[in-house]
Amino acid sequence: MLSKRIIPCLDVKDGRTVKGVNFVDLRDAGDAVELAAYYAEQGADELVFLDITATHEKRKTLVELVQKVAKELNIPFTVGGGISTPEDVGVLLNAGADKVSINSSAVRNPNLISELASRFGSQCVVVAVDARFAAGKWEVYLNGGRLATGIDLFDWILEAERLGAGEILFTSMNHDGTKNGFANETLAKLSEMVNIPIIASGGAGNREHFADTFIEGKADAALAASVFHFKEIEIPSLKNYLKSKNIPVRI
Amino acid sequence: MKDQKIVIIDYDAGNIQSVKYALERLGITPIVSKEEEVIRNADKVIFPGVGEAAWAMNSLRKNGLDLLIPQLTQPVLGICLGMQLMCESSEESNTKGLGIFPLEVKRFTNERKVPHMGWNQLEKLNGALFKGVVAMEFAYFVHSYYVPVSEDTLASCNYILDFSASLQKNNFYACQFHPEKSGAVGVQILKNFINL
Structure with a gap:
């Protein structure tokens, strides 16, 4: 049976993981390769690396990081952040990334999605969408949630x-960081609307939240950062819990 | 095992790096090549592939590899699109394949989400490629087209229907999943191929 995927997300800057990583048993909590290997060992089904490096010149360090991770890791991983051209994607895939995640650049230039899909295959094109619910409407935001677009979430996802x-x-920007659970009602609506996998993100606080997003939210995968980095939830116990709820997981 | 000459066929289709890195983790330094001479002289050949079938077949033809691959006599392992190209034909852009397996590659119906993406279980395992792998272990799949179950099926998987997770005919082996991305299970399968 196809299993539901658990995906830790790592923020990287200048080739190192940053923000909210608290691993006492690692020699160096900032070492992305070591952290990736740890999560793979724990049973993560995939990893996402989000590059928050500000400047163009620093992109080289990202490519070097992707290469180092790919050399060590035997599970799939996605790289996102600052990708705006097919050339950017080619470089990352050649370095060993399996998928890329695009966000703002896809909203600004939707044809980028089709260009990437025809050149590299749809399987490696993840479209990330940040949206906020306000005044009865889900609106797409850019630049890490700082810029409102006026675009309707459902229209954009169908287009993508x-x-x-x-x-x-x-x-869901309304849920992100709250630790009160994922935006399950909206996730379920999205999941029924499209015929491609939906990864839930934003709001994970405990194991029940993951079960809820797979059952009520109909999500195919769930992504989280801080609950994993601070070991509030450990992947083996999370997966055992999900299994006890009859949710198919890879153990 | 480490002195073997393993050649990964390079035809500009797909994630050759991951396969190369996976072999390097096993202590092997593979050769990546599209040269007929180099491929012919390999102890083992790996035929990976990610992307679109018609485009990939054109790329093989451009390098004369469409004629070479079916003639190879050493163990050959096709991965993902590589496996699909080893079949007779594919519904993807009505592509004619290499004809090693007399099978037609079909598209999944939209009964469930397509692509079939993620970790799924390997069932009904047969043969040396799956030595040490227990039935119902998980491997990583990403594909929209599938090879039906046939007498060449070495292992099956279920998504919408039972399909071939792996094939074998004579010296030709193939996996629909990505052993290079399938954790410890994938490592075992790659080791088994190298030890054939």
Whole structure:
């Protein structure tokens, strides 16, 4: 049976993981390769690396990091952040990334999705969408949630699928950081609307939240950062819990 | 095992790096090549692939590899699109394949989400490729087209229907999943191939 995926997300800057990583048993909590190997060992089904490096010149360090991670890791991983051209994607895939995640650049230039899908295959194109619910409407935001677009979430996701997105990574800004659970009602609506996998993001606080997003939210995968980095939830116990709820997971 | 000459066929289709790194983790330094001479002289050949079938077949033809691959006599392992190209034909862009397996590659119906993406279980395992792998272990799949179950099926998987997770005919082996991305299970399968 196809299993539900658990995906830790790592923020990287200048080739090192940053923000909210608290691992006492690692020699160096900032070492992305070591952290990736740890999560793979724990049973993570995939990893996402989000590059928050500000400047263009620093991109080289990201490519070097992707290469180092790919050399060590035997599970799939996605790289996101600052990708705006097919050339950017080619470089990352050649370095060993399995998928790329695009966000703002796809909203600004939707044809980027189809360009990437036809050149590299839909399977490696993850379209990440940040949206906020306000005044009865889900609105898409850019630049890490700082810029409102006026675009309706559901319209945009249908468009992304039509253009060839292989997966949707949906982050609810209303839920992100609250630790009160994922945006399950909206996730379920998205999951029924499109025929590609939906990754739930934003709001994980405990194991029950993951079960809820797989059952009520109909999500195909769930992504989280801090609950894993601070060991509030450990992947083996999370997966055992999900299994006890009859949710198919890889153990 | 480490002195073997393993050649990964390079035809500009797909994630050759991951396969190369996976072999390097096993202590092997593979050769990545599209040269007929180099491929012919390999002890083992790996035929990976990610992307679109018609485009990939054109790329093989451009390098004369469409004629070479079916003639190879050493163990050959096709991975993902590589496996699909080893079949007779594919519904993807009505592509004619290499004809090693007399099978037609079909598209999944939209009964469930397509692509079939993620970790799924390997069932009904047969043969040396799956030595040491227990039935119902998980491997990583990403594909929209599938090879039906046939007498060449070495292992099956279920998504919408039972399909071939792996094939074998004579010296030709193939996996629909990505052993290079399938954790410890994938490592075992790659080791088994190298030890054939």
